[in-house]
Amino acid sequence: MSTIKDVAKRAGVSVATVSRVINGSSRVSPATAKKVRTAVAELNYRPNLLGRNLRKTRSERVLVLIPNIANPFYAEIVKGVEDVASQHGYSIMLCNTDSDPEREKRYVKMLKSRLADGAILMASEMTGEELTELSLEIPIVQCCEYKAGLPITHVSINNEMAAYKAVKHLIGLGHKKIAFIGARNQFLSSLRRKEGYLRALEEAGIDFDPACCAYGDYSYESGFRIMKQLLKLDPRPTAVFCVSDMMAIGAIRSAMEENLLVPEDLAVCGFDNIHFSSMFKPAITTVSQPMYDLGCMAMEALINIIEGKKEGTAEYFLEHELIIRESTVKQDSVC
Amino acid sequence: MSTIKDVAKRAGVSVATVSRVINGSSRVSPATAKKVRTAVAELNYRPNLLGRNLRKTRSERVLVLIPNIANPFYAEIVKGVEDVASQHGYSIMLCNTDSDPEREKRYVKMLKSRLADGAILMASEMTGEELTELSLEIPIVQCCEYKAGLPITHVSINNEMAAYKAVKHLIGLGHKKIAFIGARNQFLSSLRRKEGYLRALEEAGIDFDPACCAYGDYSYESGFRIMKQLLKLDPRPTAVFCVSDMMAIGAIRSAMEENLLVPEDLAVCGFDNIHFSSMFKPAITTVSQPMYDLGCMAMEALINIIEGKKEGTAEYFLEHELIIRESTVKQDSVC
DNA sequence: TTGTATGCGTTATCAG
DNA sequence: CTGATAACGCATACAA
Numbered sequence: 001m002s003t004i005k006d007v008a009k010r011a012g013v014s015v016a017t018v019s020r021v022i023n024g025s026s027r028v029s030p031a032t033a034k035k036v037r038t039a040v041a042e043l044n045y046r047p048n049l050l051g052r053n054l055r056k057t058r059s060e061r062v063l064v065l066i067p068n069i070a071n072p073f074y075a076e077i078v079k080g081v082e083d084v085a086s087q088h089g090y091s092i093m094l095c096n097t098d099s100d101p102e103r104e105k106r107y108v109k110m111l112k113s114r115l116a117d118g119a120i121l122m123a124s125e126m127t128g129e130e131l132t133e134l135s136l137e138i139p140i141v142q143c144c145e146y147k148a149g150l151p152i153t154h155v156s157i158n159n160e161m162a163a164y165k166a167v168k169h170l171i172g173l174g175h176k177k178i179a180f181i182g183a184r185n186q187f188l189s190s191l192r193r194k195e196g197y198l199r200a201l202e203e204a205g206i207d208f209d210p211a212c213c214a215y216g217d218y219s220y221e222s223g224f225r226i227m228k229q230l231l232k233l234d235p236r237p238t239a240v241f242c243v244s245d246m247m248a249i250g251a252i253r254s255a256m257e258e259n260l261l262v263p264e265d266l267a268v269c270g271f272d273n274i275h276f277s278s279m280f281k282p283a284i285t286t287v288s289q290p291m292y293d294l295g296c297m298a299m300e301a302l303i304n305i306i307e308g309k310k311e312g313t314a315e316y317f318l319e320h321e322l323i324i325r326e327s328t329v330k331q332d333s334v335c
Numbered sequence: 336m337s338t339i340k341d342v343a344k345r346a347g348v349s350v351a352t353v354s355r356v357i358n359g360s361s362r363v364s365p366a367t368a369k370k371v372r373t374a375v376a377e378l379n380y381r382p383n384l385l386g387r388n389l390r391k392t393r394s395e396r397v398l399v400l401i402p403n404i405a406n407p408f409y410a411e412i413v414k415g416v417e418d419v420a421s422q423h424g425y426s427i428m429l430c431n432t433d434s435d436p437e438r439e440k441r442y443v444k445m446l447k448s449r450l451a452d453g454a455i456l457m458a459s460e461m462t463g464e465e466l467t468e469l470s471l472e473i474p475i476v477q478c479c480e481y482k483a484g485l486p487i488t489h490v491s492i493n494n495e496m497a498a499y500k501a502v503k504h505l506i507g508l509g510h511k512k513i514a515f516i517g518a519r520n521q522f523l524s525s526l527r528r529k530e531g532y533l534r535a536l537e538e539a540g541i542d543f544d545p546a547c548c549a550y551g552d553y554s555y556e557s558g559f560r561i562m563k564q565l566l567k568l569d570p571r572p573t574a575v576f577c578v579s580d581m582m583a584i585g586a587i588r589s590a591m592e593e594n595l596l597v598p599e600d601l602a603v604c605g606f607d608n609i610h611f612s613s614m615f616k617p618a619i620t621t622v623s624q625p626m627y628d629l630g631c632m633a634m635e636a637l638i639n640i641i642e643g644k645k646e647g648t649a650e651y652f653l654e655h656e657l658i659i660r661e662s663t664v665k666q667d668s669v670c
Numbered sequence: 671t672t673g674t675a676t677g678c679g680t681t682a683t684c685a686g
Numbered sequence: 687c688t689g690a691t692a693a694c695g696c697a698t699a700c701a702a
Contacts, residue, residue: 001449001472003695014673019697026698029671049448050394051695054385054678069429070410070610078404078431091445094404094429096413103421110426113384114336114679137336220614249614256616275405276611279555279584281591338679349689354681364687386679389694449695 002043011039022047062092062302063111063119067099071218071246072274073291074122077143080295081120088303090117101125111138118306120298123187139305143298144289145187153305155298155316159189162287162320163196166269167241169285169322171204173329175239175267177212179230181223181247184215193243193271212237216247223250231258231266238266239328245270245277248284252327267328282326290318337378346374357382397427397637398446398454402434406553406581407609408626409457412478415630416455423638425452436460446473453641455633458522474640478633479624480522488640490633490651494524497622497655498531501604502576504620504657506539508664510574510602512547514565516558516582519550528578528606547572551582558585566593566601573601574663580605580612583619587662602663617661625653 004022008015013032020028021036028036039045053059064081066074078094085092093116097104104125111119111134118139124131128147134140135152142154170178180197183190194213201208211233216222223242227250230237242248248270255266262268262282270277273288297316304310325331343350348367355363356371363371374380388394399416401409413429420427428451432439439460446454446469453474459466463482469475470487477489505513515532518525529548536543546568551557558577562585565572577583583605590601597603597617605612608623632651639645660666 004697005695015696016674016698017672020672023697027671032672046444046448048389048695049445049450050385050389050392051678052697054383054389054680054694055696055698057385057678059385068410069404069413070407072405072407075403075405079433082431086441091441094431096417096429098414106421106426109381110384113381115384220610253614253616275555279588281588281616339681340679350680351682351689351691352687355688358681360681362687367688383679386694387681389678389696390680390682392694 001048002045003048004045006043007036007039007045010043011035057114059115059117060090061116062090062299062306063095063107063116064092065095065097065104065107065119065121065124067097067123069094069096072276073244073272073289076291077122077295077298080292080297081299082295084296084299084303088299090299090303097125099123099125108134118302120302139302141298141302141305143294145189147186148188151313153301153313153315155294155301155318156189157289157294157320158317159192160196160199162271162289162322163193163241163243164200165196165322166271166285166287167197167200168203169324170239170241170267170269170328171200171206173239173267176206177209177235177237177239178206179212179227179233179237179240180214181226181230181240181242181251182213182215183218183243185217190243197241218244218246220246220250220253223247224254225250227251227254228257231255231260236266239268240266241269243271245272245274245284245286248286248327249276249280252280252282252284263326263328263330269328273323278325285325285328286323288321288323290320293318336383337380338383339380341378342371342374342380345378346370392449394450394452395425396451397425397634397641398430398442398451399427400430400432400439400442400454400456400459402432402458404429404431407611408580408607408624411626412457412630412633415627415632416634417630419631419634419638423634425634425638432460434458434460443469453637455637474637476633476637476640478629480524482521483523486648488636488648488650490629490636490653491524492624492629492655493652494527495531495534497606497624497657498528498576498578499535500531500657501606501620501622502532502535503538504659505574505576505602505604505663506535506541508574508602511541512544512570512572512574513541514547514562514568514572514575515549516561516565516575516577516586517548517550518553518578520552525578532576553579553581555581555585555588558582559589560585562586562589563592566590566595571601574603575601576604578606580607580609580619580621583621583662584611584615587615587617587619598661598663598665604663608658613660620660620663621658623656623658625655628653 004015008018021033095107121142123145146154214226248268270284270286273286277284277286339350343353356368430442456477458480481489549561583603605619605621608621612619612621
């Protein structure tokens with residue numbers, strides 16, 4: 001492994017000159033520049049990032065903490081993050097926390113140890129206090145999931161409105177007994193979606209029945225299990241709003257096991273518009289979040305903070321869209 | 336941000352002593368150790384990784400290049416990689432290449448720039464020559480997909496045998512006209528799976544029909560599109576072996592559009608046993624790769640190379656399993 | 671335009 | 687057991 005010194009020696013110049021040629025930081029005569037470049041090529045030299053980062057006290061690297069890389073929802077967000085990052089010369093480190101606070105802490109520790117210039121947090125398990133403290137030490141942005149009332153920039157959608165529109169769609173189809181499969185956690189999105197559900201019900205003059213509400217963890221399995229229980233209610237719900245597509249698919253499989261038809265016997269609405277939601281049979285009615293744009297916006301906001309272009313915290317809300325498919329409305333066309 | 340100097344000053348000792356306490360590298364008297372520790376706590380000091388890495392010329396970090404984080408198949412592998420890595424004090428950087436050679440090159444450049452001590456490559460787009468050259472510079476391991484005949488350690492399954500067993504299963508069900516949806520790429524797995532398909536056919540005395548073979552990119556869309564074409568054959572294939580579950584699901588949706596029943600009119604076998612393959616209706620018959628173990632093994636092999644415990648290259652083949660579900664055999668039970 | 675010298679934060683070597 | 691100091695590889699202020 002050759003260093004900048006080796007290059008300097010071979011080119012017969014000082015290390016400073018080599019550095020200048022590599023970084024284009026100031027003018028170097030074409031002749032010496034050429035000498036340097038050939039030396040670089042001959043030695044197959046690559047600047048050592050460890051040295052460069054230390055010298056600059058900046059890594060031009062950003063951590064992206066995601067709770068679960070297996071969730072395709074996050075994959076699309078990450079694409080947006082990556083694209084904006086590379087446009088600005090940043091590289092990203094994906095960190096899969098598995099929603100495990102210990103794992104998350106390990107990554108946060110790396111962050112505090114200056115391994116990266118900042119971070120995007122997707123669904124942090126940290127307390128509001130911990131988050132606030134972290135944000136004082138190093139630039140962070142919350143994406144999608146966020147804790148309320150914190151002085152931390154976040155990017156999200158209007159979850160209350162999204163849930164309201166989804167449930168209103170079900171009501172518009174004539175449903176009166178609409179179940180709700182939410183998420184058992186303290187994220188604001190969970191609260192807001194429940195609020196949207198309640199508002200739609202109230203507006204339609206439908207009494208809220210607590211027995212119709214249950215809470216899972218966004219997974220297929222939890223949707224399956226919970227729907228199983230909800231279908232035992234008498235009278236049975238004729239529709240269900242799930243706060244994730246995975247749970248919606250679980251709910252549908254549950255209904256199938258009971259020999260119920262979707263959407264005829266049970267209309268099912270999901271949330272997220274993951275790729276699979278259109279592949280599944282029946283295709284899932286769902287709320288589409290602008291995942292790619294959420295990622296882009298989060299990264300842009302983070303860069304602004306890192307580079308000091310923006311002071312203070314900001315809230316960004318991006319547009320969502322209700323996508324109606326076979327799981328709520330019988331359709332002729334498929335795919 | 337406080338540095339080791341600040342701590343030393345506050346504790347009234349030298350930086351060397353602080354370093355010793357932090358790393359436990361040599362004996363320090365309990366009294367001074369305590370002084371140091373309180374100073375560390377008071378200043379909320381965290382060693383700067385940039386400095387430490389430079390000094391050690393090691394980062395205890397490993398790159399994991401995956402072609403597509405949206406593919407749940409890789410997610411499970413990454414879990415294995417992560418678990419072994421953290422057991423050995425390594426942290427991993429996930430790099431999503433999107434099968435884009437340019438993107439991959441950027442990450443490889445970081446690797447060559449010593450940002451990490453080594454890498455696990457999942458489905459590299461690099462040429463054999465590039466790979467070999469890279470492996471000379473820095474420790475790498477190929478996982479799942481690999482190029483043949485390279486002096487690079489790899490971890491995989493016996494793809495020929497897996498495909499053979501899958502197709503033999505279809506033959507055992509009485510199918511005579513069995514289509515093959517492979518992958519259009521130069522990975523050895525693609526070749527081996529085709530070979531397994533051919534061997535099973537030959538053994539059963541079934542003539543190979545090139546018209547029955549087509550090639551996609553593992554995606555749902557390609558499976559859908561290709562099956563559409565294959566179903567136009569006369570006579571129609573009564574079974575199809577796909578080299579990914581995603582393509583199998585695409586094939587099934589294609590059959591559904593033609594009002595064909597699965598498995599009655601078309602038996603479909605996939606590959607990978609991704610989570611969704613059991614959630615789909617009908618549940619997909621597939622070949623299960625030990626994804627978690629593949630990840631573990633790859634990381635263990637890499638650590639051995641990095642730490643110089645193992646010389647030369649090795650080939651590891653892990654066990655696979657054929658999982659029979661509804662898409663090939665009509666079953667009473669679901670899920 | 672180019673070279674010299676310094677320091678980024680840490681760990682390791684060598685004395686004491 | 688502890689301290690002074692060099693070195694890791696690089697970028698930059700300053701001098702020439």
